[in-house]
Amino acid sequence: MNRQTNSRMSNPTKLTPTPGQTVGPFYGYALPYEKDRELLAPGSPGSIRLQGTVYDGAGHPIPDAILEIWQPDSEGNVVHRTGSLVRDGYTFTGFGRSAVGKTGVYTFTTVNPGPTEPGAAAFISVAVFARGLMNRLFTRVYLPENEEALAADPLLSSLDAERRGTLIARRDADGGLTWDIRLQGEGETVFLDFEGAAAGGAAQ
């Protein structure tokens, strides 16, 4: 309401966002919930597994990371249904949460997301949290199939080939998707900034 005369012309934000902080080590009794990683029941028609490992800069799996995914349904519709925290077994809400296990592996049961616009590349939005990670990181995992759509994707086409590859999942023989996250080092996953350079929070 106030502070309309903000000088940052390119950024309409009028209030300064509250800083994030690490999720810490002890989220394990707070954030996970029953069926948190099952966007639909495992084995149900159309369900696939999305899985992968979260690695640190030394190439070691991170045993204390937690991931969230948010995606459209298989038709590309953005879902507006509640019920993510109390799964009823048939309502697809598009949201899931998976803490990694001892070996750094996360797993979701979900559907292949559809493109939200005709011809767009289909992807799942991901937020990554971990002990030792000072702030959450956003990224995306794209389906590998539609080469044409991937080539035309504004984000992917702004990346060189090696970095681009970090955002594209591998299709497994069973129809599932495998996608690893590397927080640092060789093959470092592309993490996203939606705020523009002026908003802070970028790696120093």
Add this chain to the structure above:
Amino acid sequence: MPEDVNLEIFNADPITEDVSDAAPQAETGAAPKKYAPLDAAAESQAHLSAEMKSIGEAYAKALKDGAPAETQPRLDYAPYRSSVLRHPTKDLHHADPETIELYSPAFGHMDVHALESDLTIQHNGEPVGERILVSGRVLDGDGRPVAGQLVEIWQANSAGRYIHKRDQHPAPLDPNFTGVGRCITGADGSYSFTTIKPGAYPWKNHLNAWRPAHIHFSLFGQEFTQRIVTQMYFPGDQLFPLDPIYQSIVDQDARDRLVATYDHDLTKPEWAIGYRWDIVLTGSKRTWTENEAFGTAGDESE
């Protein structure tokens, strides 16, 4: 709710605040790597404080020379030793949010019971400690209330102990306190929790490392790009200058945004001390007047 805490999930979580990141590797079968785990216990607070001071001074100088204020924590903040191998070394890549990112998962009262916002009634007896109320509003960067969204909190008990098997701090567990709460924000973005003031707790980042008392907060906005997890602190904590997690936000004004204020109007006579803390998410990137995104949804024409 406490009796619903899924102990299977909770016990499966191999979480430790010990910074020897290599410890779990033995179970993974991964090839041994060259880096040596930091022997954090050998490092003194004075050593860490000097490191933090030097980063703070460099930031103050940059600010003076015209650099923009940093409003978020640094991802690369070596005094928090666990961050050394867990921060991206490349700059975050700018992306314009696309359809799915311009919306947020929907949560509602079917997801969260009204009683989940009171952390003092989850067991048969009253938890030990100073009963407090923590209330505030969740706003977006344009000052709009974030209505009907999920807020999750978790915290240590009044003795500074988390109900987590890997928390080895020899302080008592409280059988009447789990330390987990949730609520759905009101139409004005308001939230309110009844809980117990958490104690400071020791961690092993360095010798004699203590976290200032804090409550972890997890928040959703109206767009997934607004998602944050953060920590709320209490005013006047003497541990602020010593804590690498709090100090990872190098800007004092930004740090202050994580500190609640005591609010006597919120304090209830003969009942509880009140703290107020408002949370601001990033600004909206969606055009709210038109839902153009829905027009073509479902058309897999490719």
